[in-house]
Amino acid sequence: MKQIDVCLTPELLHLHAMDNTIVIVADVFRATSCMVTAFAYGVDSIIPVATIDECQLWQERGYLAAAERNARKVDGFELDNSPFTYMQEMIRGEKVAMTTTNGTYAITRSRAAVKVLVGSFLNLEAIARYLRSEPYDVLVLCAGWKGKVNLEDTLFAGALVDRLKSHFMTAEDSALMAWRLYQQGKDNLLSYLANSSHIRRLQRLGIQRDITYCLQHDLYDVIPVLRGNSLVSMEL
C-alpha cells in the first residue's frame, strides 16, 4: 500500500526519503494559496526564487515580481503575497518570479522528489484526486515559519491525510497528529486557528480577508507542478 507522511517543517526534510515520492508543499498563509489562485486566473508560470535580489533579476527580464518578507510586500515589486492580487486580468499568460519567507524555500528544497506539487485548501481535492491515481508515496511538506512548525500548514496536511486515508497508510506520528488536529478543527478552521501565532501576526497586518479566503476548500481544479525551475499548471 502507498504511504502518506507529513514533514512538519523543512528543517526535518533530511529525515525523509524522497525517491518514489511526490512532495506536496503547503504554505497556506499565503504563498501556496497565492500560487494556486494565480494559476486559476491564468498565469503562465511561476519561478520560485530564494532571494529578493534574484527576484529583481527576473523582473529586469520582464517577469512580474512578487516578494514578501515577514508577511509584508517588498518595495518595488508588482505583486505581494495576498491572493487577491492575483485575481486580475493583467496576470493572464504572464511569467511571475516569486520569493516568500517560507514557501519558496520549501519548494526549492524538494527538488529530489519524483514530482513537487503546490497544495492549499483551495485545490485540496484536485491534489487528492491526482495522488489517488498515481503509484507513488506522498510526503506533505509544511513550509512552517522560519523553521518552526505552524498550525495552518499542519492542518492542510491533516486535511490531505483525511482525503487519502483509505488509499494510503500513514507511516509516522506526524501524519497521525496532523490528521487528529484537522479532525478536531475542521468544522470551524477560522476559530480553531484564532490563537495560532501566524493568525495573530496576520491580524496585526489587517488581512483577515486573506485568511478567510485561504481556508476555503476545493475552490479550484488546478495543480501547480514544478518543471525545471518553474511551476506550471498540470494538464488535468
Next chain:
Amino acid sequence: MKQIDVCLTPELLHLHAMDNTIVIVADVFRATSCMVTAFAYGVDSIIPVATIDECQLWQERGYLAAAERNARKVDGFELDNSPFTYMQEMIRGEKVAMTTTNGTYAITRSRAAVKVLVGSFLNLEAIARYLRSEPYDVLVLCAGWKGKVNLEDTLFAGALVDRLKSHFMTAEDSALMAWRLYQQGKDNLLSYLANSSHIRRLQRLGIQRDITYCLQHDLYDVIPVLRGNSLVSMEL
C-alpha cells in the same frame, strides 16, 4: 509573563533560545519514565551517555549499566529500558550509566539551559509545581524517535502546557498543537495512542504493561535534574 514553548524533536532545538529557560526533556516511552522511577526507588544518580561504549566504561568503574537500542536491551548490561527494572532494592544508592536511542541524546543536547529536568507523566505535577514557582521560561524538549516527532512525547508536552497555562504564555504553534492533542486524547491516552508508531513498535515487543504504566499521571514527587554530567534528585 513567562513563556512555555515546545520543541517537538531535538532536530529543531537550534531554533530555540535556551538562556533564561528551564528545559524539560521527555522521552516517555520509556527513558525518562525509567529515570523518574529509578529516583523514586532511591537511585543515587544517573549519568546519561551517548554511546554503548561509553556506557561500558562506566560499568567497568562500578556503575550499573542500562543500555537500549531500538527499544531492546543491549547484551551484557544489568538494566534495560523497562521502568519495572528499576523497582528493586538493588538500585538504592547506586550510580547508573544509561544510554537510550533518543532520551539521553536529548538531555545531552540541552546543557546550555538554566536547568535541565527530566519529565514524564509519572512526575508531571511535581514538575509543574516547580516551574510555577520559578522565574524562568520553559521549553519542553520532546525526544522523538530518531529525529522525527512522536505522539507520546508531544502529549506529555501538551499535558505540561495544560498544567501551566494560567501561569505561562504559549509563544508558538507547537505548544498550542501539543495542548490541543492532549485535550483531545487525555480521557483515554492509551486508546488515543493505539495507532501511533511507537505503540505499534512496542506492542510487537510485548511490553503493553510498560506503556500502561508510563501513562499514569502524578505517581511520584521526584524531579531528576542535570548537575554536571549526572542526573540527581532535586531536593523538594
